[in-house]
Amino acid sequence: MNKRRKRKQGGSALGAAIARLKASPVVYHAVLIVGVVVAILILSSVMMNIITRHGMHRTVPDFTGVRIGDAESMAKQERLQIIVNDSLFVPAYEGGIVLDQLPKSGAEVKAGRKIYVTINSFRQKMVQVPYVAGRSLRQAKNMLEVAGLEIDKLIYEEDIATNYVLAVEVEGRELQPESKVEIEMGEGVTLRVGVEQEKNSTIVPKAIGQSLSTAKSRLWEQGLNIGQVNFDEGINLLNQKDARVYRQSLEHNSGAKLGDAVSLWLTLDEKKVESNSAASDKRATELEEERLEAEQTLRDSLEMVEAGISFDEDMSPTLRETLQRALQQSAQMQQQIEQTDEDEFF
Structure with missing residues (x-):
């Protein structure tokens, strides 16, 4: 009896409250609008959770080492799409094997996401050697x-x-x-x-901080050969493109003979590259200062010879010739330095 009485009293109170709201149209409509807005927000939140959680997110499988056909079947089951965007030729792997992928395995993506893969070619492409003699x-x-x-x-x-x-x-x-x-x-x-x-001299360019292909290109352009190429532990054929040079056998900005070989060391450790790059730049500046000082000494000596001033009575024309030749070589090396700096800038 008490419960029924309380329910009746509660219902009466609610009814009275609604009646009072209806008696005031402005307040009634304001409360009604607030209620509708709150309901819409709650419904939107619920629907968003349903959409994003129910079948929309997928964990990317590991496609590496899988044949491209099988990888496409796996992707289809996960509602993903495989796109072949590159190919390499690695003799150690079978043709058509997935070598790399992006996004990587384990990444959370939406259904329908494209997975870009690099596959192993069945054979290396053959190209015609251009005739470059005379260039x-x-x-x-x-x-x-x-x-x-x-x-x-x-x-x-x-x-x-x-x-x-x-x-x-x-x-x-x-x-x-x-x-x-x-x-x-x-x-x-x-x-x-x-x-x-x-003119059998050149200036060694900076290879530190560069990829192997870029480092090789810079050295060849300065008339230098590639010596031994050494890779840190953990570098393989797949991640080799991400490795950077952290050491070179001939110092940046040092003089060398055309045809000399420069050995390279590569790593995936960015801190090692940054540290060695800073040290290389410092040493290159020191070498440049030493070269400029030597050039000035040569110029001063030549000026004294031309003016007839000599500290040695036995000064011969041969010495003067030597000084002039040294200045010419120094000027050539300076031009090479400027050209190297310009190439590195671009």
């Missing part, structure tokens, strides 16, 4: 890189055409203008390059 070394290098080829070795021979390609060789055979020789993409060719004896 400057820089032009020849660029033409080979566009064709997907490298420089295997630079061999310098005495000739008045310094840094111009005299001949192109593939597997020991010299190419002719009409030659139609094809080799696998990524392979290298030998270039025989001219050099005058007085």
